[in-house]
Amino acid sequence: MSIANGIPDIVIGRLPVYLRALTNLAQSGKxxxxxxxxGRRLGISSAQIRKDLSHFGEFGKQGTGYxxxxxxxxxxxxxxxxxxxxxAIIGAGxxxxxxxxxxxxxxxxxxxxxxxxxxxxxxxxKMNGLSVQHIDQLKETAKQENIQMALLxxxxxxAQAVTDLLVDAGIKAILNYAPIxxxxxxxxxxxxxxxxxxxxxxxYYLKPELEVLATLSRD
Amino acid sequence: MSIANGIPDIVIGRLPVYLRALTNLAQSGKxxxxxxxxGRRLGISSAQIRKDLSHFGEFGKQGTGYxxxxxxxxxxxxxxxxxxxxxAIIGAGxxxxxxxxxxxxxxxxxxxxxxxxxxxxxxxxKMNGLSVQHIDQLKETAKQENIQMALLxxxxxxAQAVTDLLVDAGIKAILNYAPIxxxxxxxxxxxxxxxxxxxxxxxYYLKPELEVLATLSRD
Numbered sequence: 001m002s003i004a005n006g007i008p009d010i011v012i013g014r015l016p017v018y019l020r021a022l023t024n025l026a027q028s029g030k031x032x033x034x035x036x037x038x039g040r041r042l043g044i045s046s047a048q049i050r051k052d053l054s055h056f057g058e059f060g061k062q063g064t065g066y067x068x069x070x071x072x073x074x075x076x077x078x079x080x081x082x083x084x085x086x087x088a089i090i091g092a093g094x095x096x097x098x099x100x101x102x103x104x105x106x107x108x109x110x111x112x113x114x115x116x117x118x119x120x121x122x123x124x125x126k127m128n129g130l131s132v133q134h135i136d137q138l139k140e141t142a143k144q145e146n147i148q149m150a151l152l153x154x155x156x157x158x159a160q161a162v163t164d165l166l167v168d169a170g171i172k173a174i175l176n177y178a179p180i181x182x183x184x185x186x187x188x189x190x191x192x193x194x195x196x197x198x199x200x201x202x203x204y205y206l207k208p209e210l211e212v213l214a215t216l217s218r219d
Numbered sequence: 220m221s222i223a224n225g226i227p228d229i230v231i232g233r234l235p236v237y238l239r240a241l242t243n244l245a246q247s248g249k250x251x252x253x254x255x256x257x258g259r260r261l262g263i264s265s266a267q268i269r270k271d272l273s274h275f276g277e278f279g280k281q282g283t284g285y286x287x288x289x290x291x292x293x294x295x296x297x298x299x300x301x302x303x304x305x306x307a308i309i310g311a312g313x314x315x316x317x318x319x320x321x322x323x324x325x326x327x328x329x330x331x332x333x334x335x336x337x338x339x340x341x342x343x344x345k346m347n348g349l350s351v352q353h354i355d356q357l358k359e360t361a362k363q364e365n366i367q368m369a370l371l372x373x374x375x376x377x378a379q380a381v382t383d384l385l386v387d388a389g390i391k392a393i394l395n396y397a398p399i400x401x402x403x404x405x406x407x408x409x410x411x412x413x414x415x416x417x418x419x420x421x422x423y424y425l426k427p428e429l430e431v432l433a434t435l436s437r438d
Contacts, residue, residue, distance in 0.1 A: 010229065016419035017411075020398060041400050043409075080422045087418070094320040098313040099414070104375075104398050108415045109422070148425065149418060156323075173421040175414055179239060179323050181260050189421040190262075192236075193412060195318070195394055196327045199306070199368060200235035202392040202408040203299045203328070206367065 007055045014052055017042060019075045023108075026068050034065035081109040086146055088171075090162060091153035092117040092125065092132045095177055099151055100127040114147060118158070135162070139169040149173040156180045163190075226274045233271055236261060238294045242327075245287050253284035300328040305365055307390075309381060310372035311336040311344065311351045314396055318370055319346040333366060337377070354381070358388040368392040375399045382409075 021041050025033055035046035035053075042049075053059050053071075056078055060066040076082055087110050089096050096115060105112045115127050116135045123134045133141060141147065150171045154162050159178035166174055173189040176182055179197075184190050240260050244252055254265035254272075261268075272278050272290075275297055279285040295301060306329050308315050315334060324331045334346050335354045342353045352360060360366065369390045373381050378397035385393055392408040395401055398416075403409050 012423050013420045015423070016413075016416040019419065020413070020416060021400060024399060041402075043400075078423065079419050080425060080427045081419060083428045085418070085422055085425075094317040098317040101313040102414070104413075104415055108419070110415065110418060146428070149421070151414065172425055173418070175417050175421070180243060181240060181262075189424050191417045191421060193414065193417060194239070194323075195321070195370065195412065196323055196329065197235040197239060198394050198410045198412060199304070199329060199392070200238065200298050200300060200327070201232050202368070202394070202410060203304055204231050204234070204297065205408050206299060206304075206391050208299045209302045209365070 011052045011055060014044070015075055015079055018049065018052075019072065019079065019081075020108075022068050022072050022075070026072065031068055032065050033068055035060070037065075076109075083109075084111050085109060085149055086111045086113070087149040087151060088112075088114040088116060088138070088142065088147050089127075089130075089151050089153060090116050090135070090138075090166065091155075092119070092122045092127060093153065095153040096151075097127055099153060100130055110149070112151075114141060114145065116141075118154075118162070135165060138165060142169040142171060147171065150175070152176045152178060152182075154178060230271045230274060233263070234294055234298055237268070237271075238291065238298070238300075239327075241287050241291050241294070245291065250287055251284050252287055254279070256284075295328075302328075303330050304328060304368055305330045305332070306368040306370060307331075307333040307335060307357070307361065307366050308346075308349075308370050308372060309335050309354070309357075309385065310374075311338070311341045311346060312372065314372040315370075316346055318372060319349055329368070331370075333360060333364065335360075337373075337381070354384060357384060361388040361390060366390065369394070371395045371397060373397060 018038065021038055035049040039046040039049050059071050059074060089099050089112065092115055100115060113130060115130045115132045116138050117132050118135045120134060122132045125132045148171060150166050152159060152162060152174050156178045159176060159180050160182050163174060163182040163184060167184055167188055175191050175193055177193050179194045182190060237257065240257055254268040258265040258268050278290050278293060308318050308331065311334050319334060332349060334349045334351045335357050336351050337354045339353060341351045344351045367390060369385050371378060371381060371393050375397045378395060378399050379401050382393060382401040382403060386403055386407055394410050394412055396412050398413045401409060
């Protein structure tokens, strides 16, 4: 699924970032912006932004830039955010707890109202008002409540087995927090959230300590 | 910083994913692998993997594939992971708590031994054995302990102000969990972790509910 309708996945991946920046601009009272302003805020070139958006149509006018509300509306439509998506948290540990308390879901298109765990002792406990259900209930609840997405916050060793349960329950998109790649059928989307992967990406650009020490000793 | 030494940032971003998959393969007792096996595990084409690695040298042999330990060693060197990087958690809320309990840092090159918060009432409290310090202590502690990276787990409204403190304290890489873009000098790396951005990326590929309902009513 790296290319859909000929549009590279990396372009799709930047649209939610544009959506977020435009939402922040709108909240600060702005009604218009430009690819230059957006680019400056995001550390992306204005040419890249114009090229990304041009895949989907003509959203701005030469000289006057973008109407923020119109562009927000278009981006929401492109990303299928005109409906509310229902999302389950899988795993009632520290991370599940943090996700259950995260404030940013409902205003951005997601209803997060279900938490599942495999541990019977967790069942019935409350996480930010949400009652933990046993994972055995997932399939029935997902069907009843039309839950299509899941945040997978379980230990690495359980990630594949629980992913299989999610797939069986009809979940179509999984954000996996366990640092392991899981296998899913072709019609199920998986993305990964791993702080270490992101930190290792950054250390590439950092000056190693040995160099720092060498530099200091030359002073 | 999207291109360093002519190597696209997106290629750099895949190296930690390869590193993770290779580590999992090694832990399962394997000593050799191929771009095909890696690609199958990661949902990336084998050609892409070979092309990515070719930026850095010749790591495999036609026919015999890659020696896993050798490739792991090379990737760690490329990503500056031959040293341990010291990382502070900023924000002792639910997310900071989850990060302090995350098991995967130390085995993958990061020492996570400091937590800071702006709330004086949090100071001295323990999070997984780590004592919360006041953010006023950050600059001194960062210098003493050679902390160069931070996980920013503070509310959106505080993110830029706290980022400025991090930069002033000499932090060179920030993983920002607040859903807002922050401004930093050119020599500071910032990456973002926002579950909503990742979920909105996935909804692009999902079938909207209205279509699902329409499909159902046609049955």
